[in-house]
Amino acid sequence: MTAPAAAGHPAPASPFHQPRAVWAVAFACVISFMGIGLVDPILPALSSQLDATPSQVTLLFTSYLVVTAFAMLITGWVSSVLGAKRTLVVGLAIIVVFAALAGTSSSINGIVGFRAGWGLGNALFIATSLAVIVGSASGGFAGAIILYETALGVGIATGPLLGGVLGNISFHGPFYGVAVLMFLALVASATLVPSTPKPAQRSSVLEPLKALRHRALRNTSITGLLYNWGFFTILGYAPFLMHLDAIQLGFVFFGWGLLVASFSVFVAPWLKARIGTPRTLYGNLTAVAAVLAVIGIWANSPTVVIVAVIVSGAFVGINNTLVTTAVMSISPVPRPVASATYGFVRFFGxxxxxxxxxxxxxxxxxHVPYVLAAVVVLAGAFVLSSVHAELDAADEEETHTVSTGRQADEQAVLDVPTNAEEAVMAEAAKRVDERLADRAAR
Structure with missing residues (x-):
C-alpha cells in the first residue's frame, strides 16, 4: 500500500517513470529534434564556404520543414499499412540515409535536396512517435505530452551545441553526427519497441485534410502556423545577425534550448493549472511577438539579438507544450489524425x-522580417481567441478527470469503500480514460 502524500493526497504519477519502449522512442525523439537546430551554428559557415546567400542557406530549413509538412498527410495511411513500429523504423532509416548523404555533399543545392529527403523521414517518425508515446506512456495523456515536449526541448537544446562543436571542425560534421545518433535510435526502437498490430481499417490520405473542417482543430492549427512563423524566423535567420563562430552560436542556442526544455516541462503545466490554457497562450504569444519586435528594432546590435534569442526560449517552451496539448485535447478526430493535421499546417508556416x-x-x-513576424504571431493570438471556450472546456474536463481519479486513489489508499455517488464518478472517469486510450491506440 502506498502512503498518501502530504495533506492526504497521493502524489501524481511521474511522467518519467516509463517502460523501456517509451524511453527508446523518447531518445529517438531527442535525436530527431536535434535535426531542427543542428544547422543553426553552421549557417554562416555554409554561406561563406559555399558562396551562398543567406536566403539560399535558409532553404535548409524550408526544404526540410515543407517536405515534413506535406509528408504529414500520408503518415496516417503509411502507419495503417505498416503498423506503428515499422513506420517508426522506416522513418528513422530514411533520416539516417539522407543525413549521411547531406554530409557527403559540398554544394548548397545538394544539401538542401538531401534535407528534403530528411524531412520525409522526419514526418513519418514525428507523427507516429507522438501517437506511440501517448498510447504507451504511463501517467496519462498529460504526462505523455510532457515527456514528448521534454524530448523536444532536449533535442532542440543539444542539437545546436552538437552542430557547433562538429561544425567547428567541418560543416560536414553535424550531418554525419546526426546520421550516427539516428542509427543508434533506430537500433533502440527496433529492439525495444514491441511490435504493434496493424489497424483493422486503413486510414485515408485525405483524413488530415478532412479534419480541417472542424473549426476548433483548424483554428488551433492556424495559430500554430502563425506562431511557428515567428519561431522559425528566430531560428532560421538570427544566426546571421550575431556575427559569431560555430561554437559560439552553438552555445547561444544551447542556452535558448535549455529554457525551451525547462519551461516546457515545469512552467507550462504550472501556468495552465493556475490561469488556464487560453490565457497562458495569449500572454506567451504576446511575449514572443515582443521579443521579435526587439530583434527587429535592434537587429544591428549582436548583443541585443543574442539576449533576445536566449530569452525567447522560455516563451517558446511554454507555447510548444500548450499548443500541442490544446490541439490534442479539443480535436474531435483520433489523435494520430489530429497530430498529422496539426503537423501539416504548422510545419508549412x-x-x-x-x-x-x-x-x-x-x-x-x-529589420523587416522580425517586425513582420511579430505582427504574424500577434495575429495568432487573435485566431486562438476564437476557440477560447473550447480550450476552457478541455481544461475543465482534464481537471475533473484528475480530481475524480484522485478521489478514487484516496479511497484505495485508505481502504474505505466509496459511496454510491463516488462510485459513479469513478466509473465515469474510468470510461473516459478507456475512450482516450482507445483513441490513442487508433
Whole structure:
C-alpha cells in the first residue's frame, strides 16, 4: 500500500517513470529534434564556404520543414499499412540515409535536396512517435505530452551545441553526427519497441485534410502556423545577425534550448493549472511577438539579438507544450489524425518563414522580417481567441478527470469503500480514460 502524500493526497504519477519502449522512442525523439537546430551554428559557415546567400542557406530549413509538412498527410495511411513500429523504423532509416548523404555533399543545392529527403523521414517518425508515446506512456495523456515536449526541448537544446562543436571542425560534421545518433535510435526502437498490430481499417490520405473542417482543430492549427512563423524566423535567420563562430552560436542556442526544455516541462503545466490554457497562450504569444519586435528594432546590435534569442526560449517552451496539448485535447478526430493535421499546417508556416526572412532582409533590410513576424504571431493570438471556450472546456474536463481519479486513489489508499455517488464518478472517469486510450491506440 502506498502512503498518501502530504495533506492526504497521493502524489501524481511521474511522467518519467516509463517502460523501456517509451524511453527508446523518447531518445529517438531527442535525436530527431536535434535535426531542427543542428544547422543553426553552421549557417554562416555554409554561406561563406559555399558562396551562398543567406536566403539560399535558409532553404535548409524550408526544404526540410515543407517536405515534413506535406509528408504529414500520408503518415496516417503509411502507419495503417505498416503498423506503428515499422513506420517508426522506416522513418528513422530514411533520416539516417539522407543525413549521411547531406554530409557527403559540398554544394548548397545538394544539401538542401538531401534535407528534403530528411524531412520525409522526419514526418513519418514525428507523427507516429507522438501517437506511440501517448498510447504507451504511463501517467496519462498529460504526462505523455510532457515527456514528448521534454524530448523536444532536449533535442532542440543539444542539437545546436552538437552542430557547433562538429561544425567547428567541418560543416560536414553535424550531418554525419546526426546520421550516427539516428542509427543508434533506430537500433533502440527496433529492439525495444514491441511490435504493434496493424489497424483493422486503413486510414485515408485525405483524413488530415478532412479534419480541417472542424473549426476548433483548424483554428488551433492556424495559430500554430502563425506562431511557428515567428519561431522559425528566430531560428532560421538570427544566426546571421550575431556575427559569431560555430561554437559560439552553438552555445547561444544551447542556452535558448535549455529554457525551451525547462519551461516546457515545469512552467507550462504550472501556468495552465493556475490561469488556464487560453490565457497562458495569449500572454506567451504576446511575449514572443515582443521579443521579435526587439530583434527587429535592434537587429544591428549582436548583443541585443543574442539576449533576445536566449530569452525567447522560455516563451517558446511554454507555447510548444500548450499548443500541442490544446490541439490534442479539443480535436474531435483520433489523435494520430489530429497530430498529422496539426503537423501539416504548422510545419508549412515554419518552413516558409526562414526563406521569407532571407528574401526580405536582402531586398529590404534586416529589420523587416522580425517586425513582420511579430505582427504574424500577434495575429495568432487573435485566431486562438476564437476557440477560447473550447480550450476552457478541455481544461475543465482534464481537471475533473484528475480530481475524480484522485478521489478514487484516496479511497484505495485508505481502504474505505466509496459511496454510491463516488462510485459513479469513478466509473465515469474510468470510461473516459478507456475512450482516450482507445483513441490513442487508433
Amino acid at each position: 515554419g518552413g516558409l518563414a526562414p526563406f521569407a526572412a532571407g528574401q526580405l532582409a536582402e531586398h529590404l533590410n534586416v
